[in-house]
Amino acid sequence: MAQTIKERRLAVITGASSGFGTEFARLAAAEGFETLLIARRVDRLQALADELKEKYGVEAHVLGLDLTEPEAPQRVMEAIDAIGLVPEVLVNNAGFGAFGPALDMDPAGLRRMLELNAGALTELSLRVGREMRDMGRGRIMNVASTAAFQACPYLGVYGATKAYVLSFTEALAEELRGTAVAATAFCPGPTRTEFGDAAGLAKENAFDLCDLESAERPADAAARTGWEGMKRGRRVVIDGWTNRLIARFAWALPRGIVSRLAAFILKRLKTES
Template structure:
């Protein structure tokens, strides 16, 4: 059984967001699924409704746009069927030398990875505070722990998400509303191919499955944590970034980035 009655999951049409939807649905949580691919969401909604008996709404929205965010924000503010869990998961990456990537892709990345997270969290926090209970999981990344050469804008967007989430976790202490920055490393989804990132230099054993990321995220939120890095190897990396000088880590990441681009 889930702790949550109804969840909004963004980016639910694939990868980590789909895994959140499947896990929450199986646990008995009603769902509002958000992404641009309406047909894919509808198929998932039908499957989960049939299999788990939960109520599943589909909300097709492009979260790089103010209108798309406003549609989802309105659903979060609707108290006829209140939402108690928001998973801000939709995100995109860009990869390559900054300046060689089309500006619009970088601007869209900020709109989705940062602005949409702020807009939806703003809508959810007001409602959840009034309810005296709620949870927000913001899917960040391991790249949040240090600047990320050859993924500079992506790393900066995730540093924003982690910093924002940690601050809110503290602001909301004692209100019944928990906030978690979930920071996965390499996870097997469509993300790398959509971002133009080569998978070849990354050993097979290092990859996480989306389900592992979801399990750790939900457990960490339930435990009242502010940040969670899923998987032992990635936890070790996050620990290293606290003790190894930032300039050294940036040089190492840059040399890997140089070879890939």
């Protein structure tokens, strides 16, 4: 009896060691994708890789890497070449934020944020996107945020990087129109992941103060919204009807008013002592 040979497909996911990245890896593996899992915390990546292999029977490759390093995108491409597959999915999820007055921020930390949230994302989108275009199919998902739709005092640099991600991804999507490659900006709202801890937001305030439906949504549910939108080739996916409504208001109202409202909310988020 002839044995069916399963076609190998590859999904590359950055920031895969926690939060949305982990959930996107699970969604990809559930659909039969091999995964290339990228983050700094190799122990977490290996645990996730073992989980995906055991639960879904797919190969999971681990690449421990700091994407803020100048040579990082090249190392990602070398890892892809070693696997021997052109990615059908690229999820640029790696990123971090920092809370507080911009003038009091550490310049070196802000530079790293720019390099990770915008620089590495851009280079990987373009380099992997070229391979997808040549192959004739592919999906790129860049994780932005609802912070992309307005200025975010006290999260100013983070919000600016996410506005960049949204604008860049929409532009890339238009350039790809008419091809079988699509780019999606995924814009989740406040969700219970490790982001708040890394950004220095107080656990007791970071989500309860927002009082949004997305604050109580588990990361896996929000990730599925982004994943399904990416598969359909949608340019922008905002998770949750409340967040979609807020994004519309942010674009419709005078920018000064929106900034003051954002500052009123965000400055009440106390950093942990």
